Amino acid sequence: MDKAYNHTTESELYKRWENSGAFTPNDSKKAFSIIMPPPNANDPLHVGHAMFIAIEDILVRFHRMKGESVEWLPGTDHAGIETQFVYEKKLAKDNKSRFDFDRETLYKNIWDYVEMNSGVAMTQMKRLGASADWGRYKFTLDPAVVSFVCETFQKLHNDKLVYRAEKLVNYCPHCGTAYSELEVDHEERTDKLYHIDYPLTDGTGVITVATTRPETLFGDVAVAVNPTDKRYTALIGKKVKLPLTNREIEIIADEGVDTAFGTGAVKITPAHDPFDWSVVEKNKEKFDLLETVNKHTVIGINGKMTANAGKDYENLSVFKAREKVVAELDLEKNAKPHIHNVGICYRCKRVIEPLPLPQFFVSVAPLTKPVLEALDKKDVVIHGTGREAILRTWLTNLRDWNVSRQIVWGIRMPVWHNVEGHETEVSVNFIDAKGKQHKGLLRDLYAEGFDLEAIATGLQQIIVPIVSNVPFVVQTEKPSEEGTWIQETDTFDTWFSSGQWPVVTLKTGNAGDFEKFYPTSVMETAYEILPFWVMRMLMLGMYLTGNVPFKDVYLHGLVRDGQGRKMSKSVGNVVNPIDLVEKYGADALRMALVMGSTPGQDKSVGEPTIKGMRNLSNKIWNATRFLKEFSGEQPENAELKTWTLKVVRQTTEHLDKLRVGQASEYLYGEFWHGYCDKWIEEAKKGSVGTSQMEEVLLVFLKLLHPFMPFVTERCYQEIFSQKESDLLITAAWPTV
RNA sequence: GGUCGCAUAGCUCAGUUGGUUAGAGCGUUCGAUUCACAUUCGAAAGGUCCCUGGUUCGAAUCCAGGUGCGACCACCA
DSSP states (O other): OOSSOOGGGHHHHHHHHHHHTTTSOOSOSSEEEEEOOOOBTTOOOOHHHHHHHHHHHHHHHHHHHTTOEEEEEOEEBOOHHHHHHHHHHHHHHTTOOGGGSOHHHHHHHHHHHHHHHHHHHHHHHHHTTOOOOGGGOEETTSHHHHHHHHHHHHHHHHTTOEEEEEEEEEEETTTTEEEOGGGEEEEEEEEEEEEEEEEBTTSSOEEEEEESOGGGGGGOOEEEEOTTOTTTGGGTTOEEEOTTSOOEEEEEEOTTSOTTSTTSEEEEOTTTOHHHHHHHHHOTTTOOHHHHHHHTOOBOTTSBBOGGGOTTTTTOBHHHHHHHHHHHHTOGGGOEEEEEEEEEETTTOOBOEEEEEEEEEEOOHHHHHHHHHHHHHTSSEEESTTHHHHHHHHHHHOOOEEOEEOOSSSOBOOEEEEOTTOTTTOEEEEEOTTSOEEEEEHHHHHHTTOOHHHHHTTSSOOOOSOBOSSOEEEOSSOOOSSSOEEEOOOEEOHHHHHTTHHHHHHHTSSTTHHHHHOSEEEEEEEGGGIIIIIHHHHHHHHHHHSSOSEEEEEEEOOEEOTTSOBOOTTTTOOOOHHHHHHHHOHHHHHHHHHTTOOTTSOEEOOHHHHHHHHHHHHHHHHHHHHHHHOOOOOOOOHHHHHHHHHHHHHHHHHHHTTOHHHHHHHHHHIIIIIIIIIIIHHHHHTSSOHHHHHHHHHHHHHHHTTTSHHHHHHHHHHHTOOSTTOOGGGSOOOOO
């Protein structure tokens, strides 16, 4: 044996494990299963992935050694918006955009791009020692997964839990898609609050409104004041003239107006502001909501002013239009700085534009209720400080889920529209090959020479939300009835498919897997995606099976650098886990990430810590080396025996209770200061014999194996393994 | 504004259901070393466990309030 442990033999050991069949479940009745959180298929691993690999692999190896039938099911996610966003950035480097391709070509190109990169993540997981069942590997765009996801949507539709509605949605003009409420970030910005005078039509004066968005005045349909506001009560019902246009709008009363903000008078732009939308929605006698909104939408899906804003403003960007309005009305002089939060796209960081668009929504109330009950009954237990309370808050306040996305990279919705005979009712909204928006009746589209079917099937352009006002059919295949059937061009929100992950991976896998492994034992993931993913899995898992998708949820925290700072490219403190594996070994990295970590809490890991754990690898190695050469014939030492039993009992208990951080810390101390510092010295002094020391070393190799699989396996091979197939990974866990 | 969390050694953090002298890694000081390992060993220094009050025979741990920090959520123009 070498004097120091050399970790470069790790990949050889990994191959031996993989070839031995140890990663696939045995026929034991007792099942233990973890569905791996699928990383994005086109991303290389970051240190957060190393964290989940470490924790899950520890649990999986522990239960495997206990003799259970263990399934750790790996996979990757197509990560719709994320991936398309990355791909579009790549296109932009070549001076291209998504509009240069038709739907099918773009999809195929992204597919090739993802396929090219998707092997990387898997190889890296293997380098970290992940003993996952690669034979059952799943991708969210596997044909079986896609049809399962579509069937779920059909089931939801049959159960009347899906509806299509035109609502104000969070739309990113740059990414060209709407988002759910969860995907919008907020950023505090200092903008200007402008004051605009709207002259009363009776010539008695003006009413001054305050706004941060003067360019939307073309979309105003009213001015609202609080009915209790004495300054304005006399004006309610009067009309004002919109500046820059000749349009007249009414002054109306609404309790929601804050008299203390601005001037106490609010311009109402229902198509571009959620508050204004709600004001118009409430005022049913005065306004037909959808008609009003449609007529007064002044910003298009391309982020530019529409024809409704008038000839001078049409096709100007929102920002340019604002500058122009400010200049023309000389608003700068009365502007005040104003700090407020604006919604920004969580991908591209540009401002989110609330726009009225027809989208598909899933009613969430019937889905969240059983989850809350399951939490009450402890059918599912959340491990992670305070995270259960957060989950409950989410479940209680969740709004209907917008599941449609206007991107190509994803699962296309199994929805069909029959537009025949509806040419004068169907409105169409899309962006053509030149990036120009078209919006209007189908009849007009035909008159312009466009072919809707060709657009929708993607032979010409990428289309953004397609048609409204037509009854739709939910099914995978094109309906056989007569008509002009157009398939919905939207794809599903990524979380709609990944939200079914535990169910779909097991149902589309080997026969009997679902029955054997569902509900899964543990869901281990980052607390950051608790609302996006864990909550959706619980909702859809319970909806589809009537049972929770997992019994325990272990939430790990963010991995921070040695100074406790968040890793970020701008700080330059991002570490590549594979570099660390090459330098110190996978065992050292795993142990450093896990030791003393607590669920739900962030973890700082600096290089000195990893170095310290590399030293532990070496310590294990050298203890083995010592025993290989040591010989002593003393009778059994009773103190050593009881101490060993205590260590076994304590470690097992920690792991049974998912206390991975404590188990590792405990083992470190007991092995180093107990076995090495104390008992090896005792052995040298002659108070313990070889056979007992070997016995105890074997116990420690087993206990340490889930944490540091490579070095322990090598040491096992040095002393204990009798033949090629005798591996520590499948050795029996010590009993007390 | 709402919700949740954190505050323990110089730094980064553990501390299971309240129970003897409060722990680890890294760092610091002193010493050792042909004897498994200098990727080592022995020893030491270093803490009013944020503050105040309460419950208890007993509180780092439970409760209330305060202070500081952080995360997430939030349509007020």
